[in-house]
Amino acid sequence: xxxxxxxxxxxxxxxxxxxxxxxxxxxxxxxxxxxxxxxxxxxxxxxxxxxxxxxxxxxxxxxxxxxxxxxxxxxxxxxxxxxxxxxxxxxxxxxxxxxxxxxxxxxxxxxxxxxxxxxxxxxxxxxxxxxxxxxxxxxxxxxxxxxxxxxxxxxxxxxxxxxxxxxxxxxxxxxxxxxxxxxxxxxxxxxxxxxxxxxxxxxxxxxxxxxxxxxxxxxxxxxxxxxxxxxxxxxxxxxxxxxxxxxxxxxxxxxxxxxxxxxxxxxxxxxxxxxxxxxxxxxxxxxxxxxx
Numbered sequence: 001x002x003x004x005x006x007x008x009x010x011x012x013x014x015x016x017x018x019x020x021x022x023x024x025x026x027x028x029x030x031x032x033x034x035x036x037x038x039x040x041x042x043x044x045x046x047x048x049x050x051x052x053x054x055x056x057x058x059x060x061x062x063x064x065x066x067x068x069x070x071x072x073x074x075x076x077x078x079x080x081x082x083x084x085x086x087x088x089x090x091x092x093x094x095x096x097x098x099x100x101x102x103x104x105x106x107x108x109x110x111x112x113x114x115x116x117x118x119x120x121x122x123x124x125x126x127x128x129x130x131x132x133x134x135x136x137x138x139x140x141x142x143x144x145x146x147x148x149x150x151x152x153x154x155x156x157x158x159x160x161x162x163x164x165x166x167x168x169x170x171x172x173x174x175x176x177x178x179x180x181x182x183x184x185x186x187x188x189x190x191x192x193x194x195x196x197x198x199x200x201x202x203x204x205x206x207x208x209x210x211x212x213x214x215x216x217x218x219x220x221x222x223x224x225x226x227x228x229x230x231x232x233x234x235x236x237x238x239x240x241x242x243x244x245x246x247x248x249x250x251x252x253x254x255x256x257x258x259x260x261x262x263x264x265x266x267x268x269x270x271x272x273x274x275x276x277x278x279x280x281x282x283x284x285x286x287x288x289x290x291x292x
Contacts, residue, residue, distance in 0.1 A: 013243070110157065170237075
């Protein structure tokens with residue numbers, strides 16, 4: 001029984017790590033289709049995610065999604081989750097395509113702190129002394145980065161709070177990842193499909209009016225959106241929310257590296273100092289897990 005529980009937890013960490021790794025390299029994908037207007041890109045991202053997830057549900061002959069419709073409390077929770085993740089997607093795409101990847105990465109550096117605080121104060125999860133020290137290091141790094149940003153980082157704060165609350169909602173609902181995601185995208189799919197139709201009628205569509213490459217990338221955006229979310233959902237069910245919080249530093253670190261090395265956004269001494277503090281926090285938190 002203990003071995004099975006340990007295996008479940010280990011799988012949770014693996015799923016969470018993979019989801020954050022994929023999110024960390026996603027800016028490269030969105031840059032490939034930066035010519036597509038933000039609202040149209042978001043619409044396709046949601047619509048094709050729903051199509052992709054529905055096809056998986058169909059071929060796996062999953063019926064459990066229908067049980068969720070009988071539970072009003074779960075439906076309300078998933079509706080909230082869909083609004084939170086939809087907001088997060090829109091702001092992130094806007095940040096990437098307006099050359100503000102580092103500002104987006106700051107949001108995902110702030111996000112784990114909020115997740116850990118939600119874990120402690122809402123879910124009553126406890127921090128060990130070493131984990132508390134790790135949290136102080138992480139907070140110091142993020143605070144230093146935020147203060148030196150020079151202005152209120154609106155994009156960063158929206159990204160941070162929307163995804164932290166999304167993670168909390170998923171944790172409290174505790175629904176199997178695939179049917180939950182299908183319903184989340186279903187909530188937004190009619191609106192986005194209507195917008196796509198409107199673009200066609202008004203002849204302002206990029207899709208099917210540009211190139212096969214752009215069309216293919218828009219369709220495949222459903223896969224690159226749904227896959228990390230699916231892995232995240234699987235992970236958040238198996239491990240404490242505080243662990244989910246600390247693991248989230250993986251994604252913005254990759255974003256920071258990509259923004260600096262590939263797209264030549266400025267990487268300053270401030271970034272370096274903050275980076276060191278945050279990674280010390282990650283190392284300390286990792287050590288605390290092995291000490292259990």
